[in-house]
Amino acid sequence: MNRITTRFIKLGRTLREGFRNFHRDGWLSFATVSVMTLSLYIIAMTFLLVTAGGALLKNIQDNVSISAYFYPSVAESRILDIKKELEDIVEIKSVVYISREDALKEFKESTSDPLILSALDEFEKEGDNPLLASLVIKATAPEHYEDIAKLLSLPKYADDISEVNFSKNQGVIGQLSHIINVTRTLGMTLGAIFIAIAVLVVYNTVRITMFARRQEFEIMRLVGASNLYVRLPSLYEGFFYGVAAAFMTLILLALTTYFLAPIAEGVAFGNISLFTLFVHYLGHIAVTIFFIGTLLGMISSAIAIRRYLKA
């Protein structure tokens, strides 16, 4: 008899056996899958929250800048020279020059208050412009803003720069980074705890089904079933727990992110929706969850098998 064929026949038979175990003890399986689902859900949710937080942080960081306002008397050529100087600094990502005219135009577009607009018209009629020219500087990393601010207040710029305006987002960034770190730590810790619980539960479930099937195991041994044949069904059983839990987790994630999305958006996430993120990372999340879930199930079963089946 062909060895490969034999192997496939056995694989099929043990798979069927494993599936039978899985669906025979309905409540036991349900409880096991629930605990596994919970742990996978926590892990995936942590990932989504941390990713969303990271995206939000980047979004805010991209909008952080320092503005240096120049006295009206400073010539445009002098401002452009300073711009060049600043651009040569490694920590500075970009410098944008906004002339007084640009500033005025921008300001007029951004305001709709008729009082302010009429006041501006008044100024313009006299050929005057109340706004200052500025350089908008973005750093390569948020921690550089402090140094850039110091640089701009050096005496050599004292005659040119009237005011350095630090964006207020700095504080938000610090807070957000902190929240992200806490979420990550909390999520990972909770995830690890629940994984440990899941391992214990799967281990016990497989042990219980193995106890229920002890007569079969004894007979298997007596009629010379190979060790693998005796063990595979329980291993598959663990595998099925993983698959079912992964599947449940995905459904749960889709539901919660979908219904949570509007709330979360309002509170903190701006234009980043958890649901969009979920859909965007669906492939990654699905693969990872199936991998962790089935691995979890099979490892727990393997431990139970090692402890409760003799050769």
Added chain:
Amino acid sequence: MTTEAAEHTVPVHDNVEQDSAIPIITFENVSRIYPGEFVALSDINLTINEGEFVTIVGMSGAGKSTLLRMIYADDMPTTGRVFFYERPIDAIKRRLLPFYRRNIGTVFQDFKLLPNRTVFENVAYALEVQGAPNAEIEEEVPQILEIVGLENKMEFFPAQLSGGEQQRVSLARALIHRPRVIVADEPTGNLDPVSTWEIMQLLLRINEYGTTVVLATHNDAIVDRIKKRVVVMDRGVIVRDIAQGTYSL
């Protein structure tokens, strides 16, 4: 006990009639000591030859089951060795033990049938676990069930059968992969005299086909009737080894 029987005491290595005999199971100075210094077997020497029908008798607790378990590698000696042909069983790798066990068919007092499977499925099980193709199973299971006289009850469940019939299913399962040795540990312990005799006749017939049979029992009526070799055990030692046995406890 007869005076003739008294002469056939241990050691039993050279008690065989024909010199052409090939040893299939050999116990060499085997002891089995359970935790707590309990000696279940003490320095057993026993040779069973190919094609023999050996009955192990002795009171409950004499060590019969312990002895048989070592043949199908369910237990190992504390000291000494058990050989299958020339091969020491303790030297077989754990991984390969299942393959070794296919040389031995086992039958027990409690039948060990799976209650939720039919007669056919119970026997087929022994082939399934080895990865036999379905075609082979379909062909061989009815054949073996015919040998034990259950060809008309293939779709019955164990609970629908008498004890004797259940034991015949168990015997069919033990025979399905054509083992070299049948080990039967009190196979008739739960059966009425008629069923007992049916099982004994089956075992004798299997033995006539060339399969070695090792039977443990405490039923002296059986032993007297079958007139085969008898090994008498008492408290972990072999006290007599009788070639054409009659026996009384």
